[in-house]
Amino acid sequence: MISRELLERVACPVCLEADGCPACRQGGGHAACLSDYDRRAACPCGGPDKVRLVAEEGAMRCPCCGVAYPSHAPEGYLDLVPRANLGEVTRYADHEFHDSLHVADAPPLLSARVKADMMRRMLGLRPGETVLDLGCGAGKMALYAGSRGALPAGLDVAPFFLPRAAREVALVLGDLRRLPFRKGAFPRAYSLDVLEHLDEAGVREVLLEARRTVGPAGRLFVYTHAMESSRLAWFQRSVNRLARRLGEKGLIDHAREALRKSDHRNAIRSHEHFEALCAQAGLRVSERRYYNVVFKAVIEDLLLRLYEQARRGPRHSAAPGGAEGAHEPRGEPAPPGRAAVGLGLALTALLKLDVLFFGRIRTGPFFGLLQPTLPAGGR
Numbered sequence: 001m002i003s004r005e006l007l008e009r010v011a012c013p014v015c016l017e018a019d020g021c022p023a024c025r026q027g028g029g030h031a032a033c034l035s036d037y038d039r040r041a042a043c044p045c046g047g048p049d050k051v052r053l054v055a056e057e058g059a060m061r062c063p064c065c066g067v068a069y070p071s072h073a074p075e076g077y078l079d080l081v082p083r084a085n086l087g088e089v090t091r092y093a094d095h096e097f098h099d100s101l102h103v104a105d106a107p108p109l110l111s112a113r114v115k116a117d118m119m120r121r122m123l124g125l126r127p128g129e130t131v132l133d134l135g136c137g138a139g140k141m142a143l144y145a146g147s148r149g150a151l152p153a154g155l156d157v158a159p160f161f162l163p164r165a166a167r168e169v170a171l172v173l174g175d176l177r178r179l180p181f182r183k184g185a186f187p188r189a190y191s192l193d194v195l196e197h198l199d200e201a202g203v204r205e206v207l208l209e210a211r212r213t214v215g216p217a218g219r220l221f222v223y224t225h226a227m228e229s230s231r232l233a234w235f236q237r238s239v240n241r242l243a244r245r246l247g248e249k250g251l252i253d254h255a256r257e258a259l260r261k262s263d264h265r266n267a268i269r270s271h272e273h274f275e276a277l278c279a280q281a282g283l284r285v286s287e288r289r290y291y292n293v294v295f296k297a298v299i300e301d302l303l304l305r306l307y308e309q310a311r312r313g314p315r316h317s318a319a320p321g322g323a324e325g326a327h328e329p330r331g332e333p334a335p336p337g338r339a340a341v342g343l344g345l346a347l348t349a350l351l352k353l354d355v356l357f358f359g360r361i362r363t364g365p366f367f368g369l370l371q372p373t374l375p376a377g378g379r
């Protein structure tokens with residue numbers, strides 16, 4: 001949906017106001033946006049705000065660069081993708097790729113729910129607060145945040161939103177590296193399973209843009225991973241090896257997981273590296289929990305997949321070469337029934353033990369709460 005609250009918060013993704021501190025102030029109009037965006041946006045003062053858009057018939061126009069960004073009211077989103085080429089986008093913009101991930105309109109369960117509930121806890125989300133999903137995909141997590149009383153907004157590179165998300169979530173099509181929002185527009189934001197899809201420069205840009213968007217008193221929750229593993233990793237590796245072997249025998253659908261990970265750039269080398277990237281963007285990691293997936297590996301990656309595949313029958317087993325489902329058109333999957341959701345919630349409770357028992361054992365995947373380091377009086 002395109003709400004009035006959303007219209008008040010959006011800005012041109014690529015245009016900065018002339019205003020700023022002596023280091024980043026610039027009187028030169030759009031020429032300064034083109035030539036000096038990176039330096040001005042990264043100014044230690046917090047940088048200038050982005051230029052407000054002016055509503056016109058069916059679009060929002062930027063008075064600085066003149067671009068009219070179309071408003072797709074029937075589809076429920078604003079298109080604020082920068083018109084200039086910023087380099088390649090992830091495969092998430094590819095329709096077929098998206099389709100093959102099969103998103104159903106259902107509450108997040110299992111590990112997705114573990115992440116969702118960590119997000120709610122670390123952000124301290126209260127009913128009535130707006131919260132921005134950076135890289136919202138189909139909008140499932142934003143809908144979940146909305147079901148708990150928050151006012152959800154979402155941004156993604158591709159408009160493959162669930163029909164209910166198009167009705168209930170304030171949606172923007174955009175590039176994470178040029179967020180089309182005014183400074184401090186969303187004091188609460190999160191990004192789940194997104195940063196691993198970007199290269200190092202991309203991670204730095206997203207963090208910087210997110211810092212401006214949450215403002216000096218804001219909070220940003222991330223779930224991603226560094227290229228590290230704990231001493232528990234041998235266990236996950238053995239389970240994964242077993243899953244792969246069962247996948248080869250058609251007993252498990254392993255191809256979907258492989259597809260999901262096929263796009264990873266994995267730019268974050270270590271937790272120290274991530275902290276350094278945050279510091280460059282004016283953020284600090286104020287809380288961190290690691291995600292050692294012991295219960296998850298057994299329950300979600302092994303037992304449930306065996307069960308799923310057994311129900312589906314051998315006819316649908318993974319094709320050789322991992323080209324699963326590529327030629328098989330699929331509609332939107334039906335939402336699970338009440339019993340399945342109940343079972344999913346019970347299993348989710350077990351999966352949460354991974355965070356409770358192993359959340360302090362350093363490993364790659366982690367939940368992080370990031371807060372701006374700007375001085376309290378900063379902009």
Ligand SMILES: [Zn+2]
Nearest residue numbers: 021024043045
């Ligand atoms: Zn400045």
Ligand SMILES: [Zn+2]
Nearest residue numbers: 015030033064
């Ligand atoms: Zn401009």
Ligand SMILES: [Zn+2]
Nearest residue numbers: 012015062065
């Ligand atoms: Zn502009």
